[in-house]
Amino acid sequence: MERLAFIGDIHGDSARLSALLGKLEGRRVVFLGDYVDRGPNSREVVEILVEIAKRKTNPVFLLGNHEVAVLAFLSGKLSFLEYAWMGGLSTIRSYIGEAREDVRGEFAAAMPKSHREFLSSCKPFLETDQFVASHAGVNPARPESRESEEIVLGRHPSLFDGSLHLSKLVICGHYLQTTLKPFAENGITCLNTGSGAIEGPVTALLYPEMTFLQA
């Protein structure tokens, strides 16, 4: 069986990402989304991921709600206020340094084409017979749905109430684990341990061993 490493929310913490990647040699990496916003170095995080896309064997980059937000802000579908509310100010600063006037325009001009293409290329989910991996997990009310509204942008806190009986393992990020430890019970594994948001670590799930690494 192929050895995988699923990597949870990063949110602009490039130092922790780099430290974690050093421990994952020889594995196919699957990133669960939320690479940008809140933390200080979103630009550097995306640069690292763009390099991984070039060099690693068949890596997978899943889409998080924050990648959707940054693209929506750049294209004018999300207002400055809404993007700021989501923690986008630090991302903007990481790209443009000092803002002068037209924040959206300056941000768009400062973002390398390779970064925008990378963000646009992220996939909503990765699925095998054994697991489904997506940023927001699946909707317990419609577990077969693979619509982005549900598995990328959705909020399904009932995933964690212990009453679900899902047919395969669900691997997700998105839901902040304030304990700074991954959640792994009842067929649900959540890897958002607060990187970039509450000074938590970035967490990787080693698969199929089902063990964790943090940095």
Add this chain to the structure above:
Amino acid sequence: MFTADKVREVREAIKPPFMALFLYGSHARGDAQDSSDIDVLQVTPTHTAPYAVGQVNVTCYTLGQLLRIARQGGLFARHLIEEALPLADSSGVLEALRSAYVRPLDYHEVKREVRGCAPLLDVADHGFNENADGLSSLVSYLIRTYLYATAFDCGAKSFAMGHVLELLGQQRARIILSNARSLRSISAFCAARTFFEELTGTTCQRKEGSLEAFVVNASANNELAVVLGLRLLARGRPFTYDALLDVEF
């Protein structure tokens, strides 16, 4: 004296749900005038915008937000701990705040952040008219916060504005604040802005060409300027700016 009639007025004004209700400000201290607003804190389960019903001004915070402010030693937490009167607090919110509160050594950081907000007040006449309520409230808030921070660093004993102004020899601020808050006119705003510049030794001129650009740059080191700037940009639309700090997803 906070009479039974006043309690009833507050009860009727409150929009549920709430975990706890507190009276604070002049009515809680017992030095209110007939014209004084009734300041109420409503502890809510989720982020909720502030509202007013008649003289009752209701500020809404979640318990998590209040605990965060208490841990950071914020002035609002001190205000509550020292002066708030519980109207409903069966879950012990006030005691939790007392336990979490970390008293700062001084308020230099608060004053730095307030000074850094000066460019938020850089508006032309037409800009003022687009958001007269927001800008009038903002300049009042900044002046009051700076006065409180300065006064507590000088040994002030209460949040009574009369006491603070007397201690600092700034009695003229009373009329400036009153006019800014009640008249909401460009002339009252400009007078308050000039007073703010003199008080804080700052200039309100903004180097960035837009409020958005200022907020982006302020986000490097001034959380207060960010939340107040975003509130201005929201222009009265419901925007619970503390949701900015909600990092659940």
